[in-house]
Amino acid sequence: MGEGKDKIRWCLKQKRGISLIDAKPHLSDSYIKEADETLDNVLVTKGKWKVITAYYACYNALYSILMKCGIKSEIHDCTIELMSLFDFDASDIEYFGKLKQDRINVQYYLKEIQLEDTDDVKRFIVKCKQILNRLGSSEIENVRESLKQI
Incomplete structure (x- = not known):
């Protein structure tokens, strides 16, 4: 994770980058619900809004994982890292x-970019849900500890 570690280290130093906060299970639940609702919009939206809503459906699903772990990140590139x-x-x-x-x-x-496949968006959200379901307190603590070690 060499280069990734450097990017995360940079993100940890940014004002709106990565920071550890109290775990927010209620926000985690809200973000995953928002991801599902946004996915519903992806399926009926056309044109550029299809790409935009697809991104935010996936982003909200990913951010749900971070909230469950008590990790805040307001820089999207940092969230991806x-x-x-x-x-x-x-x-x-x-x-x-x-x-x-x-x-x-x-x-x-x-x-002019078209969303290639809505199934990929669905798969990404399902994977986020699977990760969420596997995240117990020891896994969350391991993730938080690994961030502290960077």
């Missing part, structure tokens, strides 16, 4: 990073 602390593989991280870039391109640069 934290995926390496959980059971996400390289393809998950690459997918979410590309979705973020597509969202930026359609939202700020008005590029």
Whole structure:
């Protein structure tokens, strides 16, 4: 995790980067519910909004994991770096990073990008839910401790 560790270390130093807070299970529940509701919108939305809502559906699902662990991150690139602390593989991280870039391109640069597959969004959210369900107090403490060691 060499380069990733350096990025996380940088994120820990930023004002709105990564910080440890009290675990927020109620916010975790709210974020995963928001992810599901946003996914419903992805399925009926068209054009650039489909990409934008897909990104936020996935982001909310990922952020739900962070809230359950008591990790705050207001810089999206930092949030993506934290995926390496959980059971996400390289393809998950690459997918979410590309979705973020597509969202930026359609939202700020008005590029014509289509969401390739809504099934990928569903899979990402399901994976986040699986990780959430496996996160017990010892796993949460291990993640928090690994952040402190960086």
